Amino acid sequence: MKWRPATAADGLGVAAMSYVAVDYLRHLSPTWHQRLQPALWSILALIAISRVPFYRHWSSEFRAAIPFVASMLFMLACLLFEALSVRFVTAVLGLDWHRNTPPLPDTGQWLLLSMNENLPGAMVEILRARIVGLHHFLMLFMMLAFSVLFDSVEAPGMGLGARYMFTMAIGRLLRAITFVSTILPSARPWCAEARFAVPAYPHHWAQKYYVPYASDANAIRQVINLDTAYAEYGQYPNDYHPNWGRMSFLTYFLRPNTADGSWYSVLKKAGGGCNDLLYSGHMLVAVLTAMAWTEAYGGYSSAFVWLLVMHSAQREIRERHHYTVDCVVAIYVGILLWKMTGFIWPGNNSSKTRRLVKLEKIHGRLIQAAKDSDMDEVRELLKEIEWGSNENQKKGQHRYMWVFSCVTMFLTLTIVILAFTWTSDG
Secondary structure (H helix, E strand, O other): OOOOOOOHHHHHHHHHHHHHHHHHHHHHOHHHHHHHHHHHHHHHHHHHHHHHHHOOOHHHHHHOHHHHHHHHHHHHHHHHHHHHHHHHHHHOOHHHHHHHOOOOOOHHHHHHHHHHHHOOHHHHHHHHOOOOOHHHHHHHHHHHHHHHHHOOOOOOHHHHHHHHHHHHHHHHHHHHHHHHHOOEOOOOOOHHHHHOOOOOOOOHHHHHHOHHHOOOHHHHHHHHHHOOOOOOOOOOOOOOOOOOHHHHHHHHHHOOOOOOOOHHHHHHOOOOOOOEOOOOHHHHHHHHHHHHHHHHOOOHHHHHHHHHHHHHHHHHHHOOOOOHHHHHHHHHHHHHHHHHOOOOOOOHHHHHHHHHHHHHHOHHHHHHHHHOOOHHHHHHHHHHHHHHHHHHHHHHHHHHHHHHHHHHHHHHHHHHHHHHHHHHHO
């Protein structure tokens, strides 16, 4: 984390803390929250608008527009795949499985319960408080991206947004592949029955490949030895299959009921799911926001954002929205993914490195000009350092942005083509 003296640009940290504090007033004093929140947003919006005419980096913003749109499309495609996966893993085993399957043992939850018994009551209340949620982290990133107007972070803001959405998309895609691979029971057994009207009985895949071998150790040993599904399974009712046109193949995975309507309506209800989804999507968003804030801005406010991440993680575990493993994995996956996508939006360090390299090349000439008291030559050499650094930076960013756009559009088209192929097969 980089630390620097306080400047005018440090107003971003104050704005972030003010936003979180004012928004928390909804729990402490709804009346003051209704007064202060519109006032805060109006002030921030007016300040941002006042800076637009003086912004000097529109050309770099326009160059980053294509990668920004490409990353947004890729993220939407990954979110669609995630929604399909969430509904499938929630519906495939039926409501009876959700009712009867106990949660997994979670030592993190045990630790938090023991802390409640030993910590002062005031501290426990702070840990329980709903200080920050998913929308806070998204808004904190928006504030970070728009702070390019004040030169608080390095332009282009759209380049930072492209990196954020692209990293988010990769993270959500990996998450969906992870939790659809092995179905884990929810830490909230009542969730599925309260939110989803899926059949009580399992999908025919689960009837054949899971139910006969779910609890009988001898049956499990036998299926391992034979490596084939050998057991007879009972008779179950047939699933309801509405006519969704070319999307009718989705009924085999989503298991809708007569009241669900279109396939789009079914997927809108899939958010969050009702079994454990390894790893936590909320924590992934929080960690990516914290990483972006740390790399682009730094300072004391970055430590503040990381404290919010840690508070959010313990609340996810405490309220049993996720197991501890979901939050732990989301933290290190988010950090690693953000580091992996560093080529999309080079940070300040790369710019400084280029200046140092250029300075090393003309060091001798600069010393000689200083000895000769040739200030015009000194100024020209310094301009050469700045010009060369900016040119190299623009070329590097332009090259990386185009490579990133091509890769992103290729991945998006691949997902779309696979979906249409899947539809044709269905």
